Amino acid sequence: MLYLQSAILALLMVLPGADIANGLKVGDQAVDFNLKNIDGKMISLQTDKQAKGYILIFTCNTCPYSVAYEDRIIELHQKFAPKGYPVLAIQPNDSKRSPGDSFDKMKKRAKDKGFPFPYLLDETQETTSTYGATNTPHVYVLNKQADETFKIEYIGAIDNNTRRAEDATKHYVKAAVEGLLKGQKVETTKTKAIGCTIKWSS
Amino acid sequence: MLQRTYILKIAITISYSLPFYEYMQKVIFLLLGLLLAPKPSQEPPVEVIKFDTLQHLMNRNSQQIEVINFWATWCKPCIKELPYFQSIHQQMGDKVNVTLISLDFADQLDSKVVPFVKKKGLTAKVLLLDEIDYNSWIDKVDPSWTGSIPATLVIDPQSGRRKFVEGELKQEELEEIIREFTK
Incomplete structure (x- = not known):
């Protein structure tokens, strides 16, 4: 039994592509984008000159896990936007494959829930692909560097x-941003969660 | 079982108040009734499990190929591929052990998962994994898993060979994987 377990472990370790996750990693420089917000205005990482960083969240209308986190996302924004770390929500799904995530439905959801943060549509899915977001909700915490670029400090x-x-015992994003606000190193830089797949255009 | 004991107690209580021949008659009828009564339903009681049960399933030394599919009732691509797993279970149940692991919330077992399993007529084993701290176990299933579903793990316990697929499988793709593992 133990032999089998170690055999499997060994196999996993040597298998090429055991870590196939493409996209940006913690420590990488964030790639800027220019995406349309629900109010029709284009938003990039440079739009908000005051931002010390961002809580970038790939999320959508239709995934029950995204919906489950909506209130918590609003809270994160309310807590950290005044401190320089606003939420930027990006809707990554192709609206042909997921009609509930169309631009009009995004506007409606944002209005119904009173989203206090921008809700951007990644129509070409390029940003989603560049970042390597795989499921919703998927968070990237960015921190501004001296040269005005943004570094990825947390993914998950x-x-x-x-x-x-109320039952959560580890608040990964909150801890990461609070750490950054104190000038500390983020302790947990990467986590995983069950979520909905990104609906890619075929 | 409890129910039967209960019935038996009532029957005995009634019987003692009756004349002997009637008493015997009742006893015989009662025994017949107990023998002929349909057994308590074997319908898919979806078992709620913790990660150790899943780990046991992934590591057990079975002669069968283990096919473990992670799904949820709210996941459209998952629902689309479930019939392919059911079909593997029906056609190759001797060589392949199919387990469908629902990641629905445990408090939705009776309201969503059990009715869904019945409606779809799933006879492959369905377990609900009640482990909400996802980050604590996703890597233990497979380090390459980002956490999106559907996801499928195929294991040959004899050779230790494993294949993990994140994302929706077409029926031909699933059948091809099973063919590779069973040849």
């Missing part, structure tokens, strides 16, 4: 309990 989940915010 918002916290460790999708079902109930």
Whole structure:
């Protein structure tokens, strides 16, 4: 039994592509974008000159896990936007494959929930692909550098309990941003969570 | 089982108040009834499990190929591919052990998961993995898994060979993988 386990482990370690995740990694420079917000204006990382960083969240209308996190995303924005780390939500799904995520439906959802942050559409899915976002919601915490570029400090989940915010015991994004605000190194830089797949255009 | 004991107790209580021949008659009828009564339903009681059960399934030393599919009732691409797994279970159940791991929330077991399993007529084993701290176990299933579903893990316990697929499988793709593992 132990032999089998170690054999499997060994196999996993030597398998090429055991870490196939493409896209940007923690420590990489964030790639800028220019995406349309629900109010029709284009937004990039340079739009908000005051921002010390961003909580970039790939999320959508239709994924129940995204919906489960909506209130928590609003809270993150309300807590950290005044401190220089606003939320930028990006909707990554192709609206032909996921009609509930169309630009009009995005506008409606944002209005119904009163999103206080921009909700951008990645129509070409290039930004989603560049960042390597794989599921929704998928968070990237960015921190501004001396040269005005942004560095990726954290990739992953918002916290460790999708079902109930009150039951979460680890608040990954909050901890990361709070660390950055104190000038500390982010401790947990990468987490994983179950989520909905990105609906890529075929 | 409890129910039967209960019925038996009532029957005995009634019987003692009756004349002997009637009493015997009742006893015989009761025994017949117990024998002929349909057994408690074997319908898919979707078992709620913790990660150790899944780990046991991934590591057990079975002669069958283990096919483990991660899905949820809210996941459209998952629902699309479930019939392909059901079909593998029906056609190759002797060589392949199909387990469908639902990642629905455990509090939706009776409202969503069980009705769904019945409606779709799934007879392959369905387990609900009640482990909400996803980051603590996703890598243990496969380090390459980013966490999106559907995802499928195929294991040959005898050779230790594993294949992990994240994303939707077409029926031909699934059948091809099973062919590779069973030849």
